Amino acid sequence: MAVFRLQGTRVLAVDLAGDAVKAKKGAMVAYDGEVTFKKMTGGGEGLRGLVTRRITGEAMAVMEVKGTGTVYFADRATEINLVRLTGEKLHVEASNLLVTEPSLRTGTTFTGLRGASQGNGLFTTTVEGAGQAAIMSDGPAIVLRVTPGTPLVVDPGAYVAHTGNLRQQLRSYVGLRTLIGEGSGESFRIHFEGDGLVYVQPSERSTIGGDV
Amino acid sequence: MTHPAGGPVVHDAATLPSNDNVNPYAFSVDLEGQWFLQKGKMIAYYGQIDFHAIGHGPLDHLIAANFHSPLHASAWVVAQGRGKMLLADRAYDINSYDLDEGNLTIRSGNLLAFQPGLTLKQSIIPGFLTLLGTGKFVAASNGAVHFVEPPIRVDPQALVGWADCPSPCHHYDHAYMRGVLGGIRALTGLGGASGEEHQFEFSGAGQVLLQSTEQLMPEADTGGVPASAGPGVPGAQRPGSRS
Numbered sequence: 001m002a003v004f005r006l007q008g009t010r011v012l013a014v015d016l017a018g019d020a021v022k023a024k025k026g027a028m029v030a031y032d033g034e035v036t037f038k039k040m041t042g043g044g045e046g047l048r049g050l051v052t053r054r055i056t057g058e059a060m061a062v063m064e065v066k067g068t069g070t071v072y073f074a075d076r077a078t079e080i081n082l083v084r085l086t087g088e089k090l091h092v093e094a095s096n097l098l099v100t101e102p103s104l105r106t107g108t109t110f111t112g113l114r115g116a117s118q119g120n121g122l123f124t125t126t127v128e129g130a131g132q133a134a135i136m137s138d139g140p141a142i143v144l145r146v147t148p149g150t151p152l153v154v155d156p157g158a159y160v161a162h163t164g165n166l167r168q169q170l171r172s173y174v175g176l177r178t179l180i181g182e183g184s185g186e187s188f189r190i191h192f193e194g195d196g197l198v199y200v201q202p203s204e205r206s207t208i209g210g211d212v
Numbered sequence: 213m214t215h216p217a218g219g220p221v222v223h224d225a226a227t228l229p230s231n232d233n234v235n236p237y238a239f240s241v242d243l244e245g246q247w248f249l250q251k252g253k254m255i256a257y258y259g260q261i262d263f264h265a266i267g268h269g270p271l272d273h274l275i276a277a278n279f280h281s282p283l284h285a286s287a288w289v290v291a292q293g294r295g296k297m298l299l300a301d302r303a304y305d306i307n308s309y310d311l312d313e314g315n316l317t318i319r320s321g322n323l324l325a326f327q328p329g330l331t332l333k334q335s336i337i338p339g340f341l342t343l344l345g346t347g348k349f350v351a352a353s354n355g356a357v358h359f360v361e362p363p364i365r366v367d368p369q370a371l372v373g374w375a376d377c378p379s380p381c382h383h384y385d386h387a388y389m390r391g392v393l394g395g396i397r398a399l400t401g402l403g404g405a406s407g408e409e410h411q412f413e414f415s416g417a418g419q420v421l422l423q424s425t426e427q428l429m430p431e432a433d434t435g436g437v438p439a440s441a442g443p444g445v446p447g448a449q450r451p452g453s454r455s
Contacts (some may be wrong), residue, residue, distance in 0.1 A: 138303050143223060144222075144256060145223065150225040152257070153258075154255065157252075158255035186254055202235070204252060
């Protein structure tokens with residue numbers, strides 16, 4: 001059973017006892033013990049996963065980290081957040097996924113226009129099962145709960161991940177005033193409704209719709 | 213943010229702080245009415261909130277009373293409605309400040325949002341904005357903000373803003389101007405020794421705000437004033453004239 005420990009907020013230590021985790025390729029910064037690193041083609045999801053990822057453009061460079069010892073992961077000093085899943089599904093951009101436990105399955109799913117507005121493509125990565133995953137964000141992620149009575153609206157550039165039973169809808173607020181140069185700067189927003197958690201980062205990626 | 217054994221802290225519409233920081237990098241506005249904010253700094257919100265560009269529209273009256281910087285109009289919007297709104301900027305430190313019948317001048321790129329109790333005016337110092345009145349405003353800085361009292365000389369890049377004191381002046385070290393090399397430097401701007409020969413000098417009573425780095429935040433506007441302002445107005449550039 002792999003044990004995830006955060007060292008500060010930007011380095012993740014994983015204790016391995018003969019088992020394996022999936023990690024973003026190149027994210028290892030140090031290790032001790034006997035550990036091997038093996039590239040997994042197509043996100044380690046088999047031939048079908050490989051083809052799906054090629055077609056959808058949701059590329060995920062993943063390596064399998066296996067052995068006994070402690071491995072330290074970090075990526076460009078971004079903040080690392082641990083997410084414990086108990087059977088639900090986590091939606092996250094492939095570039096924000098750092099490490100997953102072997103008990104978790106990863107896959108791709110269609111997100112529609114939200115992905116397009118983020119410049120991340122029309123597909124996103126899903127993580128399913130029971131276990132821990134580590135996701136990255138620019139600045140510590142803020143976890144916001146969505147309930148049926150309190151829907152949440154998120155800027156596409158600040159969205160990192162979500163879990164639970166949520167419906168998401170990209171809404172455009174482009175109007176006549178946008179066309180005459182009086183845009184609000186918040187012309188594209190994702191509405192989340194239902195029951196679940198949304199992870200946002202205190203920073204905005206530059207997105208296609210960001211300046212409109 | 214700390215991660216207790218049970219997982220990360222989960223916020224919802226009721227538990228988000230009211231007009232306070234969620235963590236050092238994000239600020240939660242309890243909106244009931246209007247706030248001015250810089251475009252694109254909203255990251256998420258609960259409730260019913262509309263964003264109105266500054267220009268023609270239903271908020272003409274509010275803008276006429278509180279917003280006096282045509283140059284920055286395209287970079288600002290008014291959030292109107294009711295709910296909790298999160299603000300953040302490139303994962304920089306966010307702090308809120310209260311002004312009570314005060315005045316504060318701040319680098320335009322650092323100011324994120326302010327309450328309509330305050331009035332925004334363009335400072336006569338290019339690139340800076342002045343807030344007057346009573347209310348709360350939110351500013352971002354690269355690293356924590358330090359408050360110091362004049363008399364003090366500060367590095368131009370570390371300056372975030374100042375409150376209640378006279379506007380600063382430039383200060384050059386004497387050696388910078390002296391000798392042959394100094395003359396060349398003065399004439400051409402080439403060379404230089406330590407990079408610390410030039411400072412901003414503050415005097416009088418008040419407070420000066422500094423950030424912990426000398427890395428400037430990219431600014432949307434330089435804060436010049438229209439060419440029609442004419443001679444004698446700092447920042448006004450007539451076509452064809454040299455700065």
